[in-house]
Amino acid sequence: MGNHNLTSIEQPIAEFKVGVDNVIFSVDTQQNRLLILLVKRKKAPFANFFSLPGTLVKAGESLEDAAYRILSEKIEVDNLYLEQLYTFGEPGRDPRENQDIFGERYLSVSYFALVRYEDTHLITKGNPQAVWHLLNDSPKLAFDHNRILDYGYQRLKNKLEYSPIAFKVLPEVFTLNDLYQFYTTVLGENFSDYSNFRARLLKLGFLTDTGLKVSRGAGRPAALYRFDEEAFAVLQDKPLVFI
């Protein structure tokens, strides 16, 4: 069972402030880059460190509302997927707890988001501003945010394997190669070759050919497909690809 503190019998009930921190991913399909949204802190603690975009939950606001509020303060985006990730709350995880004479605690409920990169605009006014970072080249973050980021990346890979979240952020119509590039930039190139990826996805039967074709430079034009939500419904929780 491990070493757990079971001795705090006479401790009072703790008072908490609750923060929401967002792990916001985006896939730049032009350059095959997996990006993460970070903000640079201006104030202590961890001044000048990068951190995940976060906020404290306000009165009357749900956790998910707070998560959407952070998003809308940093970026303009219409197409996204968002879900709760994990709640971090050990005593001492936030240095502000030590400075608070009332012994108040800080809890972090983290959310995971995947947003469309192409028609998303960073909001440049406001303070601090948010910037995209390469996930592979992300810096040491404030608080325990590196841990939250790692947790979020695991969730992203898992979700991509089992859920159709890619279609929330891909354009309305897309080629099978677009889809393959999306998967490879997130998962790495060792999960399937293109030909077998095509065959598998098409056999699953939730991609409908629009009849349209698109030519991008040299080579045969590619068919444009559309995600059919209704056709997907029947295969809930079946893996889409194998890593």
Added chain:
Amino acid sequence: MGNHNLTSIEQPIAEFKVGVDNVIFSVDTQQNRLLILLVKRKKAPFANFFSLPGTLVKAGESLEDAAYRILSEKIEVDNLYLEQLYTFGEPGRDPRENQDIFGERYLSVSYFALVRYEDTHLITKGNPQAVWHLLNDSPKLAFDHNRILDYGYQRLKNKLEYSPIAFKVLPEVFTLNDLYQFYTTVLGENFSDYSNFRARLLKLGFLTDTGLKVSRGAGRPAALYRFDEEAFAVLQDKPLVFI
């Protein structure tokens, strides 16, 4: 994106009390029953309703510590698996919020636990006491606990499919039939037949034959196996069975 409340610009930061609620499962392998631990509430709100065992987090106590504290107040158990489930925090989810003139919020961080049934003892002193309920026959619970319970059951099934949590609560040595019965009482009987279940588990290679045999009534004696953690390590996240 749905309808989210983005208008609370001038709201103050909320103050929270944080509760931990445990979804505690147990498998009675003698009678093939899937059980859930519930307590009967003595006080308002929801007096005389059953609820998940829960507590408020104390000063200096981590969330996981609180989860273990609840467990140790209700049952004596040495063999268990525990992990965080989900955090519920919409305004108004706890009726106490309305009675509180300071507008304090109540957050519930839920934990999921699977405990060994056989050598677990319910603690009968204390108030309220905890009792095992059949999951299939669980009553209407206090607060939003039915939702948390459903969420926990989904997690249990998922974990059983992908993680070796069964071996945390099975005896040190067990027969393949023991294991099969465990899986069928949790997942239902439609995931695999016994012969194929055996073949699959043995081929995965993390069950080592102890050489011992056990005879339970009529029939050929069964070989006793042991879970080999080291041999399992290589196949992290591969499915163990198919539902």
Added chain:
DNA sequence: AGGAGTTTTGGTAGAATTTACTACAATGAC
């Protein structure tokens, strides 16, 4: 003791899927 019943164990044939690879089609560039 011996046969009947029961449970464990180790298969196998056929279907289905995965994997690695090849051939062909349709286009732009020259």
Added chain:
DNA sequence: GTCATTGTAGTAAATTCTACCAAAACTCCT
């Protein structure tokens, strides 16, 4: 037209899944 490039279709071999079957090793009953 020819070639490089990208998209598409397919196949053969290996592997896995599924639905069974039969022998082995015991207990129980008469």
